Amino acid sequence: MQFQPGQSGNPAGRPRGARNKRTILVENLLDDEAEAIARKAIELAKSGEMSAIRLCMNRLVPESKGESVAYQLPAILKPSDSVTAMSEIIAATAAGDLTPAEAANLCKIIDTYLRTLEATSVDERLTELEQAQANEAASAAWPP
Secondary structure, eight states: OOOOOTTOOOOOOOOTTOHHHHHHHHHHHHHHHHHHHHHHHHHHTTTTTHHHHHHHHHHHOOOOOOOOOOOOOOOSSTTHHHHHHHHHHHHHHHHTSSHHHHHHHHHHHHHHHHHHHHHHHHHHHHHHHHHHHHHHHHSSSOOO
16 A cells, blocks of 8 residues: 555554653653752852763753855856865855854765766766767668
């Protein structure tokens, strides 16, 4: 039987948004003690305990995940254009306009695009060669 788009393969399964029993149990256990645990973590952080400091800092300033970057790349129409784009990314990173992680992600995008350009170019050249070979074979066979 084929599944229909938008229809679950297991309609009697766990409802959307339902939480794991273990998660609920831990939340209930920590519910009454959450404030005391947080206070203790803060005390440990103040006394110089690195793991507690890391825990507190991760809560205060969480790591950014997948935020969009407002950066205009130059047009890359041929592989040599990627040199200019990479130079601009390096300059923007050095100036502090892009973080190293953002720059790395942009470089990955350029690399993927270049591989796509290469594959397209190879395919076009191969098609041209096959067409030329077919035309050559047809003209060699003519006149009959």
